[in-house]
Amino acid sequence: MALTLGIETSCDETSVAVVADGRRILANVIHSQVDVHKAFGGVVPELAARDHLERLPQLLDIALDQAKVAPQDLDLVAVTRGPGLVGCLLVGVGMGEGLAAAWSKPITGVNHLWGHIYAAMLARPDFEPPLLGLVVSGAHSDLVRMPEHGRFELIGHTRDDAAGEAFDKAARMLELGYPGGPALDRLARKGDPKRQRLPRPSLPGFAYSFSGLKTALLYRLRELGDPDEQTRADLAAAFEESVVESLLEKLDAAIEAEGCREVVVCGGVASNTLLRRRAKELVDGRARLTMPPLELCTDNAAMIAAAGFFTSPLARGGPPTAGGSTEVDPSLGW
Ligand code: KG4
Ligand code: ZN
Secondary structure, three states, X not given: OOEEEEEEOOOOEEEEEEEEOOOEEEEXXXXXXXXXXXXXXXXXXXXXXXXXXXXXXXXXXXXXXXXXXXXXXXXEEEEEEEOOOHHHHHHHHHHHHHHHHHHXXXXXXXXXHHHHHHHHHHHOOOOOOOEEEEEEOOOOEEEEEEEEOOXXXXXXXXXXXXXXXXXXXXXXXXXXXXXXXXXXXXXXXXXXXXXXXXXXXXXXXXXXXXXXXXXXXXXXXXXXXXXOHHHHHHHHHHHHHHHHHHHXXXXXXXXXXXXXXXXXXXXXXXXXXXXXXXXXXXXXXXXXXXXXXXXXXXXXXXXXXXXXXXXXXXXXXXXXXXXXOOOOOOOOOO
């Protein structure tokens, strides 16, 4: 059995995990910084980095304790090196490198986006690429092809806002507070998407765009003045439906074009109720759909440990040697 320690600090979740053989979660401790950023209505990078620094040692103790492993039992340290907020990434990588040096363990830097896809490996023990992935988070709306472990090819992405960013901004316009995505999801459940129709963005090919939809919501709110609670719920439902339909229209075309048998929908926005339901309806009977459980959709270190393991020689029965670069890259791509 090979044990990987995962560390995730790219944005506003601090997380430490221990994963066996890249599949079995022994511990996945997550601390959300919602309370730190709430008053500011969004993530404040400096406060986020400082909070990661303060929390990490304690989370590490809890994770090792829960997993019932000692540092010497570990085979690999895997840490997110990007994309994300530079100060936050530096805290995680610094911690990972310090631990790896102190414990004489190999370390590998992990692409956070890859991590979201690898959450699917934790959700289904028999899961293997090739697969088609829709990664929808606060900063990304990407359609990717994964032919084999450690290889990803970008098929489509957003021209402007990411889906999560669009949800967060719409939530702010509807005065739902922070974090916006989950609040908008809750309000949309009480609304009817047919009563306040909003345009559905549709660019040619596999490109996404959500800024026009966001502007449409802004203008509608101005027209309405001070809408009552039901109208706000209808607007949330209409906005959600437009985003979800747009995301799935391209996924539909990609499944058709790629003929892939395995489809993964992941990232923070994959917690969205309507997206989960509609994705099932879309993929059913055509391919196998894997959507990680909610706690593995949003940022966590177990997915980072899984990605680190599967892209290291350890996964092929090789020796635990140092893996990918740990150089921090805030705008790391696929
Ligand atoms: O993957 P993630 O945890 O962090 C990034 O890597 O960005 O994704 C966070 C994003 C946020 O924009 C948040 O509002 C959105 O995911 N989100 C949701 C829901 N839960 C989280 N958006 C819509 N509905 C949800 N239930
Ligand atoms: Zn993420």
